[in-house]
Amino acid sequence: MNAGFEPILNDIKSSAKRIELLPSVLSVKEQFHRTYTIRSDSLHGMLLKNTGGIVIDHWLRFYGTGKLNFVERNNLVPFDNIVIAEDVLGGLFVRMKNGHIGYFAPDCLELEDMEIGLGSFFWWCLHGDTDTFYKDYRWEHWLDDLSDLDYDNGIAFYPFLWAEAKNLESRKRCVVPMAELIGLEFEFLRQLG
Numbered sequence: 001m002n003a004g005f006e007p008i009l010n011d012i013k014s015s016a017k018r019i020e021l022l023p024s025v026l027s028v029k030e031q032f033h034r035t036y037t038i039r040s041d042s043l044h045g046m047l048l049k050n051t052g053g054i055v056i057d058h059w060l061r062f063y064g065t066g067k068l069n070f071v072e073r074n075n076l077v078p079f080d081n082i083v084i085a086e087d088v089l090g091g092l093f094v095r096m097k098n099g100h101i102g103y104f105a106p107d108c109l110e111l112e113d114m115e116i117g118l119g120s121f122f123w124w125c126l127h128g129d130t131d132t133f134y135k136d137y138r139w140e141h142w143l144d145d146l147s148d149l150d151y152d153n154g155i156a157f158y159p160f161l162w163a164e165a166k167n168l169e170s171r172k173r174c175v176v177p178m179a180e181l182i183g184l185e186f187e188f189l190r191q192l193g
Contacts, residue, residue, distance in 0.1 A: 004041060005050045012054070015126040018143075022052035022066045022151075029065040036071070036082075043118055044084065044095075058146035059134070060125050061086050067151055076182045079104075084118070085125070088146060088154045089137060089161065090181040093121065107137075107161040109189050137161070139168060154181045162188065 012019055029049075038045045047054070052066015062085045063070040074083050077092065084101070085093040092104040094111060101121040102111045114121065124130070131138070139145075146155075157171040162185075165171050 005046050008043065008046055008050075011123070011126060015056075017057045017126065017130075019126070020055040022055070022064060022068060024050065024052045024064065025066045028052070028069050028071070031069075031071050032065050038082075043122060047122075053151070055151065056125050057130070058143060058149060059088050060130065061088075061151060062122075062125070073178075076179055077104075078186055086154075086178065086182075087134070088149065090154055090156070090178070090185055092182070104185075106185060109162050109185055137168060139173070149175065152178055154178045156181050156184075160184070160188070 012021065032048060038048060040046070040049055047062060048065055048070060051062070051064040053064035053068025054062040055068075056062075061068050063073050063083070073086065077083055079092075079094060081097065081102070082095045083092050084095055087093075090106040094102045094104060095118065096102045096111075096113060098113070099117055101114045101116055101118060103114055104111045116124070149155075153175050154177075155173055156176045157165075157168075157173055159165045159171055161171075
């Protein structure tokens with residue numbers, strides 16, 4: 001582990017949330033280095049170099065060079081910008097050209113500027129009020145339901161979150177592959193033109 005990663009690791013360990021730090025995989029690291037150039041001394045570079053991904057409260061997932069494969073996940077989306085993280089609903093966190101983090105929201109299928117940089121976003125994920133951010137989309141016992149969810153899967157709702165429904169409880173919920181969930185979002189956008 002890189003010495004520069006120690007302060008980041010301490011910040012991760014000090015979080016009151018449930019954090020899982022996934023191990024890096026050499027073949028995925030090599031795939032990443034063949035495909036992307038991200039400064040290794042930046043926060044993002046440190047996360048990619050030292051983790052296979054980070055899972056926060058079973059809900060938020062930072063991509064890395066392991067199970068949460070940064071390259072494969074970015075290949076799922078038609079953005080020019082880099083996607084750095086996802087949530088279980090198919091929401092995507094994107095590095096925008098202005099340096100801010102944007103949220104591609106699964107309820108409106110639009111990229112919304114969060115008006116914060118990566119460092120503030122990472123801190124918010126570890127220590128901030130993510131419960132309020134997601135309050136309209138968390139069901140009773142969501143944490144228990146997600147505890148065994150594979151990181152290649154997400155939660156889909158029907159009617160879809162971008163479609164009208166009475167409330168969250170009126171929607172059916174099921175586990176689907178993240179590739180399918182993200183693919184559906186962009187296919188719907190493509191059909192809208």
